[in-house]
Amino acid sequence: MDSASDNRRPPDYEADPKAAPSKTRTDRTKYFFIGPAVVWILAFTIFPLFYALYTTLYSYRYGQRFGFVGLENFARLFADSNLLSSLRITLIFVVGTVAAEMVLGVALALLLNREIRGSNVIRGIATLPLFATPVAVGYLAITLYYERNGPVNSLIRALGGEDIPWLSDPFWALVAVILVDIWQWTPFVFLIALAGLQSLPSELYDAAKVDGASSVQNFRFLTLPLLAPLLWLILLLRMVEAFRVFDIPVSLTLGGPGRATEVYSLYTYRTAMRFFDHGYAAAQGILLLVIVMLIVTVIFSRVRGLYEEER
Amino acid sequence: MRLLYRAGLGLITAVALLLVLFPFYWAFLNSIKRPEETFQPSWIPFLQFQPTLEHWRSQLATPEIRHALLNSTIISIGAATLALLLGTLAAYALARFRFNRPSNGALTTWFISQRVLPPVIFITPFFLLMRQFKLLDSVWALVLLNATFTLPFAVIILSQTFRELPRELEEAALVDGASYFQSFFWIVLPLALPGLAATWVICMAFSWNEFLFALSLTSQSAIPMPVIIAGAEHTRGVQFWFVGVNVLMTMLVPIVLALLAQRYIIRGLTLGFLKG
Numbered sequence: 001m002d003s004a005s006d007n008r009r010p011p012d013y014e015a016d017p018k019a020a021p022s023k024t025r026t027d028r029t030k031y032f033f034i035g036p037a038v039v040w041i042l043a044f045t046i047f048p049l050f051y052a053l054y055t056t057l058y059s060y061r062y063g064q065r066f067g068f069v070g071l072e073n074f075a076r077l078f079a080d081s082n083l084l085s086s087l088r089i090t091l092i093f094v095v096g097t098v099a100a101e102m103v104l105g106v107a108l109a110l111l112l113n114r115e116i117r118g119s120n121v122i123r124g125i126a127t128l129p130l131f132a133t134p135v136a137v138g139y140l141a142i143t144l145y146y147e148r149n150g151p152v153n154s155l156i157r158a159l160g161g162e163d164i165p166w167l168s169d170p171f172w173a174l175v176a177v178i179l180v181d182i183w184q185w186t187p188f189v190f191l192i193a194l195a196g197l198q199s200l201p202s203e204l205y206d207a208a209k210v211d212g213a214s215s216v217q218n219f220r221f222l223t224l225p226l227l228a229p230l231l232w233l234i235l236l237l238r239m240v241e242a243f244r245v246f247d248i249p250v251s252l253t254l255g256g257p258g259r260a261t262e263v264y265s266l267y268t269y270r271t272a273m274r275f276f277d278h279g280y281a282a283a284q285g286i287l288l289l290v291i292v293m294l295i296v297t298v299i300f301s302r303v304r305g306l307y308e309e310e311r
Numbered sequence: 312m313r314l315l316y317r318a319g320l321g322l323i324t325a326v327a328l329l330l331v332l333f334p335f336y337w338a339f340l341n342s343i344k345r346p347e348e349t350f351q352p353s354w355i356p357f358l359q360f361q362p363t364l365e366h367w368r369s370q371l372a373t374p375e376i377r378h379a380l381l382n383s384t385i386i387s388i389g390a391a392t393l394a395l396l397l398g399t400l401a402a403y404a405l406a407r408f409r410f411n412r413p414s415n416g417a418l419t420t421w422f423i424s425q426r427v428l429p430p431v432i433f434i435t436p437f438f439l440l441m442r443q444f445k446l447l448d449s450v451w452a453l454v455l456l457n458a459t460f461t462l463p464f465a466v467i468i469l470s471q472t473f474r475e476l477p478r479e480l481e482e483a484a485l486v487d488g489a490s491y492f493q494s495f496f497w498i499v500l501p502l503a504l505p506g507l508a509a510t511w512v513i514c515m516a517f518s519w520n521e522f523l524f525a526l527s528l529t530s531q532s533a534i535p536m537p538v539i540i541a542g543a544e545h546t547r548g549v550q551f552w553f554v555g556v557n558v559l560m561t562m563l564v565p566i567v568l569a570l571l572a573q574r575y576i577i578r579g580l581t582l583g584f585l586k587g
Binding site for chain 1: 320327328333334335338350352398400403408410436438439440455456458462491492516520522523537541549554555558562565566568573576577580
């Protein structure tokens with residue numbers, strides 16, 4: 001990462017003594033500039049993180065600290081079948097949404113990369129779902145999935161299918177939540193992949209044309225390798241985001257029916273805010289962090305390349 | 312063949328755009344339908360049903376909703392301003408000064424890595440800490456939290472923006488005896504104004520949409536719009552017409568903000584990896 005920074009940075013004042021004020025003055029100034037943000041994050045992110053870790057050592061009843069229990073809150077994690085089921089639901093959600101979003105988003109970007117006319121309008125429209133308040137999207141989806149006369153079932157009926165019990169059947173409820181996430185985040189993959197495609201050097205494609213490459217060969221041997229680091233980055237960002245899913249299941253299904261859509265964050269939220277079992281909730285949070293960190297570490301090694309080459 | 316290909320492409324684009332836009336249109340339809348009509352699959356106002364603005368009027372007159380709109384406004388403006396303030400300073404430091412141990416690259420990665428933390432970890436510590444400091448159900452707690460979670464984003468975007476500014480002007484000013492602060496205030500900030508405005512606006516949109524902490528840390532007087540939407544169902548059952556109004560009212564703000572900052576969206580979404 002260190003060498004990356006040097007590539008990305010223009011030469012600074014200290015490298016150019018003519019322009020540089022004295023060393024101590026520069027030193028003082030640079031810490032003045034960066035200090036507040038660093039202190040802020042130490043105080044409001046790193047400290048709470050350690051406070052969460054400290055909280056796991058205690059048992060809580062009705063929100064009051066009750067006694068030191070050591071690592072017992074962590075031991076409870078592995079004996080809690082509801083937690084494991086919420087982890088399973090979250091994994092299904094992550095794999096389902098991210099796979100569909102990557103395929104759809106990249107496919108659309110490849111298709112529309114040629115079409116220049118109206119691309120600003122298309123990009124503007126693709127921005128809409130990304131910034132639509134997720135809770136609001138969830139509630140809006142209730143009206144779309146309305147089982148008797150809602151537009152989704154109306155469409156399915158018009159196509160000759162049967163009404164789907166979107167929100168009352170455990171299987172379909174999870175599908176419903178996944179579909180809403182796909183609606184909201186496919187544009188994200190699309191927008192980034194499109195921007196990536198448009199930043200590819202056109203000379204390479206001209207050369208490939210001279211050599212008589214087919215469009216399939218172009219894709220396989222030029223586009224895909226050039227785009228690979230960016231695709232890994234999109235995958236990373238989407239997975240990190242998908243693991244924290246909360247808003248849509250809360251608003252669309254409230255975790256139900258039963259526990260069919262009770263994702264990890266919702267389970268932890270309920271542990272903390274409904275049962276006020278803070279020590280255990282904190283332990284759940286830490287477990288989720290560990291899971292996400294493992295995935296990030298695996299993928300980040302592939303993203304690093306992009307970080308170093310781009311500028 | 313070529314014509315067929317173009318027609319197919321046009322069709323796919325049209326279907327995709329329709330899928331994106333239809334839910335918004337449906338919310339709009341529900342918001343102008345009479346309650347009994349919201350359960351009918353009618354699509355065209357005036358032709359199939361008589362539209363009404365009654366629900367918009369009644370929702371906008373509801374004190375809780377007005378209060379929530381105000382709270383959301385305070386939270387998003389406050390958080391974005393704070394994040395911009397801290398972020399601008401840090402971003403300038405990363406773009407123009409060399410740090411050793413930790414290096415600039417390590418510092419940048421540290422800021423980015425904050426975005427990886429699952430927010431749910433923080434419910435417990437923030438709830439307990441805010442309770443300790445008597446900040447539960449306060450908009451200021453949410454200002455503080457949203458500023459914290461949008462700060463890394465602001466730092467990354469702005470340090471990119473600063474790197475792209477020409478350095479000659481600043482160097483000339485320094486040679487002429489200006490201090491770093493003078494050149495920062497009178498040269499750098501005016502040049503970076505479009506980037507600053509875009510960052511502010513995107514941070515505002517993120518803070519407006521935030522739900523998990525808003526739900527965990529408010530109970531009455533600090534409730535913002537996303538929590539109002541979430542509360543409606545359990546007290547009164549799902550009333551499609553009010554859902555339509557509330558959903559649109561809530562979404563409108565971040566969407567308009569995002570469209571204003573359109574040029575910076577790609578960069579923002581990829582944490583500065585891609586200029587777009």
